[in-house]
Amino acid sequence: MMTTIREDVISTQDKDVSGPGRWIRHAWNLYRKARRRRRQRRQLSDLEDYLLKDIGVSRRDARAEADKPFWR
Numbered sequence: 051m052m053t054t055i056r057e058d059v060i061s062t063q064d065k066d067v068s069g070p071g072r073w074i075r076h077a078w079n080l081y082r083k084a085r086r087r088r089r090q091r092r093q094l095s096d097l098e099d100y101l102l103k104d105i106g107v108s109r110r111d112a113r114a115e116a117d118k119p120f121w122r
Contacts, residue, residue, distance in 0.1 A: 084120040091116045 094107070095116035102112055 088120055091118065 094102075094112050097112065099109055102109060
Protein backbone atom coordinates (compact mmCIF):
# COMPACT_ATOMS: atom_id res chain seq x y z
CA MET A 51 0.00 0.00 0.00
CA MET A 52 1.37 3.36 -1.02
CA THR A 53 1.00 6.35 1.26
CA THR A 54 0.85 9.86 -0.10
CA ILE A 55 1.27 13.12 1.75
CA ARG A 56 -1.48 15.59 1.05
CA GLU A 57 -0.63 19.26 1.40
CA ASP A 58 -4.07 20.13 2.72
CA VAL A 59 -3.71 17.66 5.61
CA ILE A 60 -0.54 19.21 7.02
CA SER A 61 -1.44 22.10 9.27
CA THR A 62 0.47 25.34 8.89
CA GLN A 63 -1.15 26.69 12.05
CA ASP A 64 1.14 24.72 14.38
CA LYS A 65 3.99 27.23 14.76
CA ASP A 66 5.22 25.90 18.13
CA VAL A 67 7.10 23.03 16.51
CA SER A 68 10.74 22.89 17.57
CA GLY A 69 13.79 20.82 16.78
CA PRO A 70 13.53 18.35 13.92
CA GLY A 71 9.86 19.16 13.41
CA ARG A 72 10.68 22.75 12.54
CA TRP A 73 13.36 21.63 10.06
CA ILE A 74 10.96 19.17 8.43
CA ARG A 75 8.27 21.84 8.13
CA HIS A 76 10.76 24.27 6.60
CA ALA A 77 11.99 21.64 4.11
CA TRP A 78 8.41 20.76 3.20
CA ASN A 79 7.55 24.42 2.59
CA LEU A 80 10.64 24.86 0.39
CA TYR A 81 9.64 21.76 -1.58
CA ARG A 82 6.11 23.09 -2.10
CA LYS A 83 7.43 26.48 -3.21
CA ALA A 84 9.78 24.84 -5.73
CA ARG A 85 6.95 22.70 -7.12
CA ARG A 86 4.67 25.73 -7.41
CA ARG A 87 7.36 27.71 -9.25
CA ARG A 88 8.05 24.82 -11.61
CA ARG A 89 4.34 24.41 -12.40
CA GLN A 90 3.79 28.14 -12.96
CA ARG A 91 6.84 28.47 -15.19
CA ARG A 92 5.81 25.45 -17.25
CA GLN A 93 2.32 26.89 -17.65
CA LEU A 94 3.77 30.24 -18.70
CA SER A 95 5.98 28.63 -21.33
CA ASP A 96 3.00 26.63 -22.64
CA LEU A 97 0.89 29.73 -23.30
CA GLU A 98 0.28 30.65 -26.90
CA ASP A 99 1.78 33.84 -28.31
CA TYR A 100 -1.50 35.77 -28.35
CA LEU A 101 -2.03 35.02 -24.65
CA LEU A 102 1.51 36.09 -23.78
CA LYS A 103 0.96 39.31 -25.72
CA ASP A 104 -2.27 39.86 -23.78
CA ILE A 105 -0.38 39.80 -20.47
CA GLY A 106 2.56 41.80 -21.83
CA VAL A 107 5.16 39.02 -21.88
CA SER A 108 7.23 38.13 -24.92
CA ARG A 109 7.94 34.53 -25.94
CA ARG A 110 11.60 35.23 -25.18
CA ASP A 111 10.79 36.45 -21.65
CA ALA A 112 8.55 33.44 -21.04
CA ARG A 113 11.30 31.06 -22.17
CA ALA A 114 13.88 32.87 -19.99
CA GLU A 115 11.57 32.54 -16.98
CA ALA A 116 10.88 28.86 -17.69
CA ASP A 117 14.61 28.14 -17.96
CA LYS A 118 15.38 29.51 -14.49
CA PRO A 119 16.40 26.96 -11.86
CA PHE A 120 13.78 26.16 -9.22
CA TRP A 121 15.62 28.02 -6.45
CA ARG A 122 15.36 31.42 -8.19
